[in-house]
Amino acid sequence: MQDKIQRPLPAFLGQGPKHLFINGRHEPARSGKTFQTINPATGKVLAEVADGGAEDIDLAVRAARRAFEGPWSKWRPAQRQASMLRLADLVDQHYDELAMLDTLDLGNPITRTMANRTRAVALLRYYAGLATSTHGETIQSSAMPHDSLTYTLKEPVGVVGAINPWNGPSGMAIWKLGPVLATGCTLVLKPAEQAPLSPLRLAELCMEAGIPEGVFNVVSGHGEAGAALAEHPGVDKIAFTGSTEVGRKIVRASAGNLKRLSMELGGKSANMVFADANMDLAVPGAAMAVFANSGQVCVAGTRLFVQRPIYDEFMERVADFAKKLRVGDPLDSETQLGPLVSAEQLDRVCGYLQVGMQEGARALTGGARLTEGPLADGFFVPPTVFVDAHDGMRIAREEIFGPVVTALPFDTIEEAIARGNDSEYGLGGGVWTRDLNTAHRVGKGLRTGTVWVNCYNVLDPAVPFGGYKMSGFGRESGNEHIQEYYETKAVMVKLDS
Structure with a gap:
């Protein structure tokens, strides 16, 4: 309790x-x-x-x-x-x-x-x-x-x-x-x-x-x-x-x-995990880049690009992490995810959960609002991890503003940058790697207002924050x-x- x-x-x-x-x-x-x-x-x-x-x-x-x-x-x-x-x-x-x-x-x-x-x-x-x-x-x-x-x-x-x-x-x-x-x-x-x-x-x-x-x-x-x-x-x-x-x-x-x-x-930020990344840091980092504040963050890293050699293992670990997040009363000291802000936002997010499944994506965890138990009267949606997705899906292109991440495999750094930029938005982006060359190439290549390397959504009063394009x-x-x-x-x- x-x-x-x-x-x-x-x-x-x-x-x-x-x-x-x-x-x-x-x-x-x-x-x-x-x-x-x-x-x-x-x-x-x-x-x-x-x-x-x-x-x-x-x-x-x-x-x-x-x-x-x-x-x-x-x-x-x-x-x-x-x-x-x-x-x-x-x-x-x-x-x-x-x-x-x-x-x-x-x-x-x-x-x-x-x-x-x-x-x-x-x-x-x-x-x-x-x-x-x-x-x-x-x-x-x-x-x-x-x-x-x-x-x-x-x-x-x-x-x-x-x-x-x-x-x-x-x-x-x-x-x-x-x-x-x-x-x-x-x-x-x-x-x-x-x-x-x-x-x-x-x-x-x-x-x-x-x-x-x-x-x-x-x-x-x-x-x-x-x-x-x-x-x-x-x-x-x-x-x-x-x-x-x-x-x-x-x-x-x-x-x-x-x-x-x-x-x-708005934003639909790309968060990129390369095969050499420190998984112990990247798994919780990538998860909370989306799930913090129940996903109600404009810069949330909702497009999670994972290099193919580690894709399956990484996504299983992200799903396991998400399953362990404590969803509950926001006044409880152990709660990590609270409700969505309103019934209207709940309907919006649940609509995208249905769209994702209709488009062929598969939820490793989550996928529906909580309808039973002590949280049933609130606007609660558990963290949802979609795999088997592609860039053209609505869940990969439109801002959901909920605890929903869409995972997308990639092969090369050039491909990751090109696909990361293939969005009308350009608010933020993330890179997880031990290679400085990779970090700087992606940091320069992404058309976004902020790029975080081996961290995410770190804000400093002295550091400018804002968007490119439709952000x-x-x-x-x-x-x-x-x-x-x-x-x-x-x-x-x-x-x-």
């Missing part, structure tokens, strides 16, 4: 309906509408949440504009840095609560959400450092007299709209908020309706950290709110993480005022990320002689 984590439910849950957070205070949606956020482990209601719409988005954008043009614009970089460091300390202090909200809302096991503390705090502290270290440059202009002065200024883009997915509620919110605060922009965040709780709590911590009213606004809601944010003429930039399909809609919606865009979209454009983390939130102004001064 697993031991349930003995932590009280966050007080935030017991404070009545969860309202929008606009201009420093909680407010109901102007329509008066609410929606229910569901615990995916039990199918029961967690909370009533304000269902924001276009009018609420407009109020939030106006509040963000007032803050941007008001007191916040006069804050010096060191002041912004100090407030961000206070926020980092508060996030650290209250992280148990944020992690519990994420586990209850999303279903990610509490041991995994708690383990994200280091990254959440590190992101805020990293961007706090960038607040005082980003600067323009002086240029020796060939078009001006020799005693002239030419320089550039880095100025904040303005009001940013962020639209986040549900697979990492607090972490994604912090990832969007960090560069906004560092550069002096302001933010209207539309969190996913499936997991809105921790972003609303994060907004309260921002106020406690001394960040001015209107700098960070959160409008929970559905597609109407997201569309209104993407279209709003008062928004200068949209930062979006989510599906490629929705990303296309945002591109079209942003055309009205030619918003700046950064987008991290989006722009980068998050690193110096490249913060530049997405600046305008560069050139100033050319002809001195009076």
Whole structure:
């Protein structure tokens, strides 16, 4: 029997309906509408949440504009840095609560959400450092007299709209908020309706950290709110993480005022295991590249290419590893895989399980949702390992966003690179080998934003992350990320002689 984590439910849950957070205070949606956020482990209601719409988005954008043009614009970089460091300390202090909200809302096991503390705090502290270290440059202009002065200024883009997915509620919110605060922009965040709780709590911590009213606004809601944010003429930039399909809609919606865009979209990442790989590392590494967060990770290594001499043995070991993963209540300390986030996502993943079998693939383990026992009321799908597959199958080409891996044998390094690149996506990729030549050839050959060698899905605040092709454009983390939130102004001064 697993031991349930003995932590009280966050007080935030017991404070009545969860309202929008606009201009420093909680407010109901102007329509008066609410929606229910569901615990995916039990199918029961967690909370009533304000269902924001276009009018609420407009109020939030106006509040963000007032803050941007008001007191916040006069804050010096060191002041912004100090407030961000206070926020980092508060996030650290209250992280148990944020992690519990994420586990209850999303279903990610509490041991995994708690383990994200280091990254959440590190992101805020990293961007706090960038607040005082980003600067323009002086240029020796060939078009001006020799005693002239030419320089550039880095100025904040303005009001940013962020639209986040549900697979990492607090972490994604912090990832969007960090560069906004560092550069002096302001933010209207539309969190996913499936997991809105921790972003609303994060907004309260921002106020406690001394960040001015209107700098960070959160409008929970559905597609109407997201569309209104993407279209709003008062928004200068949209930062979006989510599906490629929705990303296309945002591109079209942003055309009205030619918003700046950064987008991290879908993925169908190739994870390649060569015959010389250390199997003791590669087996759990390849499995958890897919099964972590129940496969609800955009960069999941769902196309598992295995060199033919070790294919059968390797896949049997991956299947054995998958069978031993503990699927269960996400509040239990030994649970390794929790539920999918919603009934809708459960239907989507189960649909792909049926498609895979209809196409001729064989499941070494898994292949159907859990319908009996104590987990039957939740949205649980055990890890599924498909073999006897080929590149043309839908399960090998389309993003499933569930704990499903499709194994594909290969022979040569050239073949692996070519097949790895034969996808509309290009978010991430992995290589497992002891040969440095192989590692570097694949690392250079794959058309993806990140390539991991003998590891997978390692994220660092200083290392840029983003996609090629239909996986989006722009980068998050690193110096490249913060530049997405600046305008560069050139100033050319002809001195009076």
